[in-house]
Ligand code: SF4
């Protein structure tokens with residue numbers, strides 16, 4: 166499909182794509198590595214937010230800055246930066262996520278000469294009035310600082326336009342997921358992921374336009390079917406491995422939804438288009454499906470996952486966790502228990518950026534899926 | 538070529554006995570709290586404890602308990618229990634040991650008393666947030682999160698307001714938990730004791746500026762327990778007052794913590810609790826004394842931020858500007874300051890796989906310090922509680938090589 170090709174190109178080598186395609190647009194490019202980054206403000210400022218995924222193998226230079234017990238995502242991003250691959254970025258923002266990202270920000274600031282470096286110190290708990298107020302203040306601060314650096318005022322109108330665009334983008338992406346949940350044959354897991362990943366480095370308006378076409382095309386040609394493939398949900402942080410989807414599909418099963426940072430956690434939660442845009446944005450970031458580095462309630466993440474599994478009639482859940490990722494590792498036992506209690510089987514796959522052999526993985530997936 | 542350490546060359550520190558008594562009494566109090574109608578709160582090591590003392594709540598520190606588990610070499614067993622519960626081996630070993638301990642009442646004191654509520658401040662790490670969520674689910678008790686935005690390069694006005702509001706919310710929370718009002722007079726008294734305790738702790742540590750140092754980092758690891766657990770009480774003030782006298786006397790008598798101090802080193806990161814004796818002896822065999830460390834001194838850095846006339850503001854500044862909640866470059870400044878203050882010949886960095894906020898950035902700190910001061914450092918890969926991450930022969934060789942370097946440099 167021609168529409169897909171653009172996403173596939175962008176996802177294949179996001180760094181090269183971001184550099185070459187976006188630079189033609191003469192827009193500033195701002196790197197980030199966590200979906201708590203208020204992309205909407207960056208977009209409203211006339212810049213393009215570029216999510217970083219990191220180099221996957223041959224990490225050497227980063228070893229002089231980060232111990233081997235840092236997650237491979239962070240080490241891969243640092244390697245990319247040290248190699249000079251990210252020199253094209255005009256700025257880099259680090260929202261408060263996990264301990265590793267926090268230190269990555271420091272190490273970056275001390276070693277990489279990005280023109281603009283910004284730490285967005287969001288609240289970690291989201292369930293109190295004062296935390297919500299601080300969420301607004303932190304967004305307002307970011308707007309002020311970004312505007313000052315870019316030499317423009319980021320107006321309410323610009324913010325509202327960006328918000329409208331992101332609402333459209335997120336709704337469309339969700340629609341795409343729904344089409345696939347209804348008919349898992351509509352789009353392969355690999356292609357679905359390319360759309361998500363590609364979006365994160367493309368000009369968001371182009372991405373939204375393309376997804377709109379894709380949705381229209383798929384809606385036309387693929388009526389919902391009730392196949393008898395086993396239906397799976399993937400849960401974790403980032404799953405930057407299209408091969409995993411291929412291997413799962415080879416067993417005959419299909420991934421019908423996810424609870425991933427590169428997936429539903431990016432698109433769930435629309436922004437109110439009424440009233441003060443900063444307030445609306447802050448509310449979205451306080452209410453969106455949380456990542457484990459944030460706190461909203463003691464069981465929210467488990468409730469959410471069980472809810473997803475039920476809603477999408479999943480036969481099982483695969484946790485794909487990145488080794489050395491503390492927040493996710495802490496949540497795994499209770500989330501697994503909640504799935505167990507709901508009668509939903511699950512398996513855990515711990516990966517680094519470099520995957521174990523395809524044979525090994527296939528055996529594990531086969532064993533799990535056979536059990537369902 | 539290392540000299541034999543003459544075991545009896547150094548007279549024992551008398552205060553140690555008293556310290557043991559105080560800690561025993563403290564844990565007995567905590568374990569019998571229910572009988573005495575007192576509430577128990579579990580709190581993180583960087584958490585604002587003063588309000589608990591104001592409210593007569595007994596604070597219990599899972600991290601201090603973790604240290605005891607490590608020191609009594611019970612860490613591996615408990616960590617393995619946690620791993621069997623599904624917690625990855627890569628998680629902080631304090632957290633793993635504590636989570637496991639709750640289910641088996643293990644460890645050197647048969648587990649901690651059950652909490653009535655939990656107080657967690659993320660000023661030391663994000664790990665404690667996740668760990669306390671686990672415990673809040675397990676014990677089904679309220680959890681108060683004291684959220685302190687990280688200060689990479691600044692403590693912004695916005696963050697300051699947020700933390701300020703939380704101090705008030707914390708007090709509200711305690712009033713609800715305890716069913717009584719927060720007593721402002723008592724608050725002043727507790728803050729005074731807290732200030733005084735930290736000031737004295739700083740003096741205790743500073744006695745190590747004498748040559749030879751009457752107190753080593755390994756001694757400090759031991760005496761630290763009081764400023765952590767009983768900060769805000771008179772007990773701490775009395776104990777450290779005596780300890781200072783004893784240390785000053787030893788300094789006057791030229792009694793060093795090790796028999797023959799030739800080299801002075803600085804320790805970075807948490808102790809390796811199950812190997813303190815081994816490490817101390819190892820360095821002593823080279824005539825090297827670890828005269829200071831970044832860890833125990835973190836409990837007096839807050840002094841600069843206490844404003845005795847303003848309880849709320851003191852809580853805001855003290856607890857947000859804590860050592861692990863600041864940027865790597867500010868940590869470098871602290872280390873640099875200590876290198877000068879204690880006239881240090883080298884730095885021993887414990888790269889602690891449990892503790893990412895403390896350890897990530899150490900490579901850069903190492904380079905920046907070397908550049909700024911010329912002081913060399915060595916990196917020891919280990920873990921504070923989980924012995925499986927300690928390779929004795931490798932560390933032995935590494936320390937020997939490092940000491941050779943120091944000897945050559947210093948002559
Ligand atoms: S994968 Fe985990 S440890 Fe790594 S950056 Fe993301 S949250 Fe942090």
Ligand code: SF4
Pocket residue numbers: 600629630631632661662663664665807861891892893894895
């Ligand atoms: S050792 Fe480090 S990670 Fe563990 S609780 Fe302490 S500060 Fe947090």
